Amino acid sequence: MIQVPRGTQDILPEESYKWQYIEKKLHEIAKNYNYEEIRTPMFESTDLFVRAVGGSTDIVNKEMYTFKDKGDRSLTLRPEGTAPVVRSYIENKMQHNVEQPVKLFYLAPMFRYERKQKGRYRQFVQFGVEAIGVEDPLIDVEVLSMLMNIYQSFGLKNLKLVINSIGDIESRNEYNKALVEHFSPRIDEFCNDCQTRINTNPMRILDCKVDRDHELVKTAPRMYDYLNDESKAYFETVKAKLDKLNINYEVDYNLVRGLDYYTHTAFELMSDAEGFGAITTLCGGGRYNGLLEMMDGPDKSGIGFALSIERLLLALEAEGIEIPKAKGIDLYICTMTDKARNAAGTLLHKLRSRNISADMDYENRKLKAQMKDADRKNAQYTIVLGEDELDSRQADLKNMETGETIKLSFDDIINTLEEL
Ligand code: HAM
16 A cells, blocks of 8 residues: 655644644734745755755755756755745845845745654645845844744743854854864764764754764854854844843854854744653744855845744644634535435535535435534534425524524525524
């Protein structure tokens, strides 16, 4: 039997109502912060991710779904959303939009070939935002406020926001030099990847899943000490503004994130909930000041974050928060005879075209079983159609919650339900 590909999942109706609820809420919050939706293709030129995310990152080195199309182009299923959005900003010349920053959000599947684990999938859905075009600590804080607002609006409490500053490109280069000096003498104690990283991108060593407990990682120089005055001032302003909004955070000087494009503010939101599992990062993001220029775009900066719905659901589960069940159908039609079944089909057609959700039994079951089905479908009202009802073109509309019934013509049933 062919099964769902490893690291992917079917989201069945028992679960999909939760996704719908979450997606609706995310749309609402995006609206509150005035972010508009952008939809980019599911696949992009492989070069886009190599250049933007970085050739020395795990995402590019190990996790991309890359393939050649019939025209021999190298394409990649998008592993993340920032690079495509930045590409689109540049390609559509959004730097000329009257309003800057251009504030965009996306809610879309991403693909990474990762080892399957709780909270880690090969296809997962990210909600992400990008504010591109202005560099201002106020926007960093807006993005962080939005992120906290999202999680808190679901009732989540066990959250830990961790922030750091990667500094500007000049500070980052100074810091990388210091890391090379620090790690070089004992680099042979590190994994093969880190031995390459020291030459290509030393900061990645701090983020290594294999060597994270090595003594030298713990004693590594702190990014903060290599920030130039401007970068320090930027970071201090962001922190002061967060304090003003009472947004709690911890500073983690080793937070470097798994993608290369970050400058200045970088952050992750973790779950503190007991029993969450090994992977506790719910969301990550940061500022990317040199990225657009590096992609041959204008000298504009951006900031954003992304979270996956899969991990948000795990956080909700870990904190015992239930998502309200979707409302049931408006009307269920029980039928007693074949003739009634046919009449029900016609009535359903009318009901649905007037925007009333309705259903009937298709299995010729006994009345009792049909009533059970109506319950399962959470029907608010039922009617029973038999010979008498067809002759009189009237039926008893039963309110399933109160048990009350009222005799109405077929047309009035439609009108009443429409009004309700
Ligand atoms: P990222 O940290 O690679 O950042 O991913 C962001 C979030 O996506 C993670 O915190 C996690 O919730 C989710 N995620 C990542 N991989 C998986 C997976 N295999 N299964 C389930 N969930 C996953 C980015 O993608 C950046 N583009 C974020 C960003 C936007 N930075 C600036 N703007």
